[in-house]
Amino acid sequence: MNLEQKYADILNTVTNIQQAAQSTTLARKHQELGDYALLGSVGQLVGSRIWRLNELGYQSVSRQGFTTWVMQALLPSIWDQFRVTGCDNQLEVTCAPPPNGPNMQSYGGGNFTGVLPKQSPCSQACGKHACVTICSWTDLSPDAAHLVFAPIATKCTYSPGDGGSWIYPANGTPGGCSLGAASALFSNSGGWKLQTNQINVGGGTVGATITEKVIERHQAFLARRDTTGAACSATAAAGTGVLSWWVQFRGQRSGDPCKDAEKLLTATLQSDL
Numbered sequence: 001m002n003l004e005q006k007y008a009d010i011l012n013t014v015t016n017i018q019q020a021a022q023s024t025t026l027a028r029k030h031q032e033l034g035d036y037a038l039l040g041s042v043g044q045l046v047g048s049r050i051w052r053l054n055e056l057g058y059q060s061v062s063r064q065g066f067t068t069w070v071m072q073a074l075l076p077s078i079w080d081q082f083r084v085t086g087c088d089n090q091l092e093v094t095c096a097p098p099p100n101g102p103n104m105q106s107y108g109g110g111n112f113t114g115v116l117p118k119q120s121p122c123s124q125a126c127g128k129h130a131c132v133t134i135c136s137w138t139d140l141s142p143d144a145a146h147l148v149f150a151p152i153a154t155k156c157t158y159s160p161g162d163g164g165s166w167i168y169p170a171n172g173t174p175g176g177c178s179l180g181a182a183s184a185l186f187s188n189s190g191g192w193k194l195q196t197n198q199i200n201v202g203g204g205t206v207g208a209t210i211t212e213k214v215i216e217r218h219q220a221f222l223a224r225r226d227t228t229g230a231a232c233s234a235t236a237a238a239g240t241g242v243l244s245w246w247v248q249f250r251g252q253r254s255g256d257p258c259k260d261a262e263k264l265l266t267a268t269l270q271s272d273l
Helices: 003-033 036-047 055-077 142-149 182-186 257-270
Strands: 079-085 093-096 104-108 111-117 122-126 131-136 196-200 209-215 218-225 229-238 241-250
Touching: 055 142, 111 182, 142 182, 209 257, 218 257, 229 257, 241 257
Parallel strands: 079 196, 093 131
Antiparallel strands: 079 111, 104 111, 122 131, 209 218, 218 229, 229 241
C-alpha cells in the first residue's frame, strides 16, 4: 500500500471514530439523564470531590496514544529497517553509511542496523571485466527521528501536580515530546512492524533476491543474483563468526546455484570445523 492510500485510510478511520464517539456520547447522555439513581450516586461523589475527572491526565494519555497509533499505521509505508554489513570502501565497493543517530540500533565497522526511509541505496556500474558497487544512504529527517526514537522527557510524562503533560510536537521545536519507541520499533513489537532489508554490500547481495531460512538449526539466508550469470550465496551465523558459500554459473542464467550453495553450507555446518 502506498503512502497516499495509507494516509487516506487513516483519515477515514479518524472520521469514523469521531462519528462513533458523537453517536455514543449522545446515546449515553440520554441513558444517564434517565437513570436518577445513577445521577444521585455520581452527584454525591462529584460534589464531595471524591470522584474528579483528571482532564490534564486524560488529554496527555489520549494525545500520546493517538500519535502512536498514527505512526504505527503510517510508517510501514515510508520506512524500513535495514541490516547492513560490509558498508566500507573496498576493492570494487564504494559505500557511504548514513550518520549514526537515535534511529540506529547498532553502528560501526562498516556494519549497521537501523531504520531509514524506503530506498534502493546501492547500484552497480559494470564494465567489460568487472562491476563496481556504489551505495549511498538517505537518512531520516531530524524531526521525524526525534518524534519516534527520542526517550520521553520528564516534562512530557504526566504526574499529578507537577504540570507535566504529553503535547503534540511542532516541527522544528527543540525538545518537543516524543514517543520513545526505539526498543519496540527495532524489535518489531508493541504494535510496530517494519519490513526488514538485509544487505551485505561486500558479499554479493546487492540487487539480490534474499530468502531467509534455517539450515542445520542456524539462522541463514540465500542471496540469488544473476548480474553476470546465475549466482547465489548461502550465509549463516556460526559460533562467533559467519559462514558463507558462493556459487556462480558463469555465462548462463539458468540452473539453481542456491541449491548447490545450500548443500555446501549444510556440509560445512555438519562438520566439526
